[in-house]
Every structure is written in structure tokens, then in C-alpha cells.
Amino acid sequence: MTDNQVVVVPEDLCQELVSRTDAFAAVEQVFAAMGRGDARNFPVVREAIGHAEALFGFKSGFDKAGMALGLKAGGFWPGNADRGLTNHQSTVFLFDPDTGRLKALVAGNYLTAVRTAAASSVSIRHLARDDAKVLGMVGAGHQAQFQLRAAVEQRSFEKVVAWNPHPDMLPKLEAVATELGLPFEAVSQQELGAQADVIITITSAFEPLLMLDWIKPGTHIACMGTDTKGKQEVDPELVAGARVFTDEVAQSVQLGETQHAVAQGLLDEGAISPIGKVINGDHPGRQGDDEITLFDGTGVGLQDLAVAATAAALAAKQGRAQTVSL
Template sequence: MLIIPEQQASQLVSVEDAIDAVGDAFAASYAGKARSYPVVREQTGHADAVFGVKAGFDASLPVLGLKAGGYWPGNVKRGLGNHQSSVLLFDADTGRAVALVGANYLTGIRTGAASALATRGLASPDASILGIVGTGAQSIHQYRATCAVRPITHVLAWDPNPDNLRALRDLVEADGLRFDALSLEAVARHADVLITVTPSHMPLIRREWIRPGVHINAMGADTIGKQELEVELVAAASIVVDEIQQAISIGECQHAYARGLLTAEKLSLTLGGLVSGAQQRGAADDITIFDGTGTALQDLAVAALAYRRAQKEGLGFACDF
């Protein structure tokens, strides 16, 4: 087995690499060559933590494996990231465990990559104003991934934590872009691309704030009960999902679906169909939403890339297992 620590994993895969790898994984899924297995995600009843396992198989690589991890809200007080994850890869022919990969950074960039792929396929080509609601650690990956696919010149952001806003401001301004911290409403009203990435369990973004033609990446809802958008906004938009079942069970779509405002038939557009060119967005003035719940195939795509590169470059720590 090859053990690839977190620090090395972060050196092996760039944001651009992740966008390509995750795009290939979703295309493989749409073609029926890859699939994620049912997600396990539960409240532990200890330390307010949420723990989950996402597993899957991508025959196009091939790669078989799982990611285990979750969210520990008290970690920041310990000097640790709130999100903690590890990926275990198996030999698809024998079932032997071949790699253990530190996946905190990889989880961040694979999430940003999915968001970027949706933005590339759904947002206006000249979208230049990025709005970010929630400026924790994931916002950095969202910002960098969006800049990789759209000509962003101005970032608007909202967060109740001024330290989070300051950290994102420093990064954006160091890149030579304009940054403004605004109210929720102002961010939503003025963004060309709006990304919500919070742990909220109540709607933050109202339908009336969103202009025709705006694209939204709703990335925060990945557990039963989480919500960032008004159900009226979700029901009125053209929706693209990473996985239909996850969207209606743990994603942003769960609330509109539960109230009967959204049917499974309306969720026929998938990120796999979009990136493979088999499906396209609708009218230019449609509000579009990508419901990104996070899939095992994303995790396996970036972890497998890190594993291949670690082997090639002689990195990681080999051990008998």
C-alpha cells in the first residue's frame, strides 16, 4: 500500500487538473461506465459531528474505492479544519487495498471542480462578477475554480465571520481583482455567477433577488435538513444535478421535492450529460442552478490522479498491508 499524506496530495493535483479529472468522471458516469454507490451520512451524536462514506467504481480508469470523513464543527478551536476526509483505493482486479490518501485538500478541489464544470456549461460566457455566500475554507477552491473557467474581475462576498471575509479578500486582492463584502441581498442581486457554500439549515437566498440568466452553484446542502435557497427559487429554475437521488434526498432539491414543487422528471439534466455534450442548458434568460451534493466519483478521480503521480514521482510511503 502507498500512503500519501495530506501535504503531498495537495502538491500533486492542481485545480485545473481536478476540473479535467472530475469532468472525465462525470462523462464516464453518463456513459454508464462509472457509478457511485448509496451514500452513508449520519449525525454521530458526538462532538456535533457528521460522518459519512462515499464509495464507487469507475471502469474507465479503472478505480475502485471510498472516501470516509465528515464535518467536525469544533475543529477550528483545535487548529484543525472542520472537514476531515481520507480516501482508500483498491485494485479493481483483486480487491487489495493499494493506497490511502489524505483527502482534505482533494475534497476541496473536487468540489470546486464540479462547480466550475457547471459554471462552464451554464453561466454566460462573459460572466465577470462572482458572488460567494459563505467564505470558509471551501470558498477559496470555489473562487480559484471559477476563475479557471470564466473571466472573473470582481468578487462579492457575504459571511457572518469577518475573519473569513478578510482571508478571502486578501487572496482576491493579491490576484489583482476587486473585492467587496456586502449583504446577502446585494451579493445575490449583483452576481453573474452565485455560489452558496454554507452549512445553513434555512434558506438564505430569495427568489426575488435573482436576475434572469444568473447561474447558481448550490454547494452547501449535502445532508438531510440543509438548505441555502428558497424553495420557490429552486422550483422556478432550470436544475442540473450531480446525482438525481442524492439531490432529492440530501441536496438543495430535497425541500422543493418534499413539498411537491419539484418532480424527478424535472431533474433529467445532469452534470455528466452537460460535460459530455449530450445535454445543454435552456434559454439564455433561464435561471440555472447546479445542485452539487458531492459524489464518490469526484473523490476517486482526484485521489487516483494523486496516486498515479505519486507512483511516478516516487512520493508517498510504501508499506505492507
């Protein structure tokens, strides 16, 4: 029996190798594969561990089109910020679909951030109005900066408006907007809804932060923070009043933003469309300039596998891959 050579891609190398363009392409392709039925996610395991207020779990799946099989293990440690660490911690394990042998260990912190931003960016490309000019940001944490950078590459935005439950965090987001050459304004939630053509919500909220009456016709909303039962960022009436798309319908209904509208009988599960169908041309997507569209980005394991496979492939191609024998 020969040794199994496993590629190891550490955090700093992932940041050097995987660009926003790479992440966008990987996520768009895997959403398309899901839409064709060529890729599927396996059931999510996510549990409170009873220590450090942490959540830990696994997201896994198989992309037959991209031949990516594996899982992401990790979770959320709320006290990490006080230690100078990222609250989200994760590692991706990739396996050979032909043999089941471990192929790669890929650090997942940066990749989780960049793939989440890529997902909302994909939704903006395929669902937002072409003439969108004002980007609204609800949330100003670490992930919001990735979201902002990715979003501005999809439309010719002229301004960023933002709200955060902790206003003292907004200057960091403003610095990114300034770097990108965009005027930035801190506003109320109602004013954000009145101005924004595209809104990204990226918080850890457990209550609605945006109401239907605050949103103007034609807005596209990417809800990116709700990934656990009980979490919530927008009013269920807003979800029900929009044309709704998601990464995966089953996960959206279980733990995504649509969980509340579906549970309350305001939205039928059959009315939720996979964004992969839009990418593949099997669904028209937005069907009017005045229509509110909403993307429920729950974060599926296949996204993680796609960007991790990209990192491993780039590391090998550039001769920068570290290997260990198992």
C-alpha cells in the first residue's frame, strides 16, 4: 500500500491564491450544478457544544460536475474577537470521489468569508436591476467588508448607505467604501430602505431589522446572515412580498431566512426558486422593474468545497502546495 499524499493549504496561502473572481466563478458554477441536479448537499449538523457559547457542525456534499467530495468542519466562537481571532473557525476536508481517500486539508476561515460574499454577488449579478445605483449594507462586521467589495463589482453603484446595531463599527465599513471611491452615509433602517436599490443583510440577528413598508419597489435584497434555526434579519411579510430565490430550498426552509415566512403560512415552499435555475436559464429571475427580489443565502457545503477545491488546485498548479503522507 502506497502512502496517501494529502495537500495542505494554510490560511495565508488561501488568501494569496483565491481572488474574489475565483470565488465568484466557483460559487456560480456550483449553484449551476445544483440547479441541474449534478450536485447535492448532505444534511447539516450544527450543535451548541455547551462550552464557550460555541456552535460547531459539519456541512458536506458531492459535486459530480466538479468532482468535489468533502465536508467543512467548524463553527462560531463568540469570544474569539477578544482573543484577536475570527469568530468563525473552519477547515475543509476534500476526498477523492473514486477512492474515498483524503486529498486535501484546506483552511476555511478566509474561504468562508469570500464564498459568502461571492454568493450574494452572484445573486446581484442575476437578480438586481441593471440600473441599481445605491447599495445598502445592514451589518458592519468582519464579513460585511467582504460583502461590500464583492457587491460593487456587479453594478455601477454610486453610493453606499449603511446601518448597524452597533454604530461604532460603521467607520471600518466606511473606510472600505472610501477605498473603493464611493460616498458613504450612515442612516436609519427606514432611510436605508428608502434609498437602496440593492440591500445586503449580514448580521447575527434574531429579530427583523427591515420591514416591507420600508423597501422601495425594484429592490434586490440578499439576506446572508440567517443560517440557524431562530435567526432572522427581515420581516416575514417582506419575504412573502418578494420573489424569493435561494442556494438550496430545503436548507432555506429549515434554517434560512424563509423559515419564518414558511412556518407562518405566508410563503409556500414551492414559491422558492434555486438561483441555479436562473443561472442555467431555466427560470427568468426578476420579472419586472418594480418587483422586489430576495436571495436567501443560507451557506451550503458545496460552496465551501468549490472554493477549497479551487485553492488546492491553484496551490498545486503554482507549485506552492504543501503535502503530507498519511
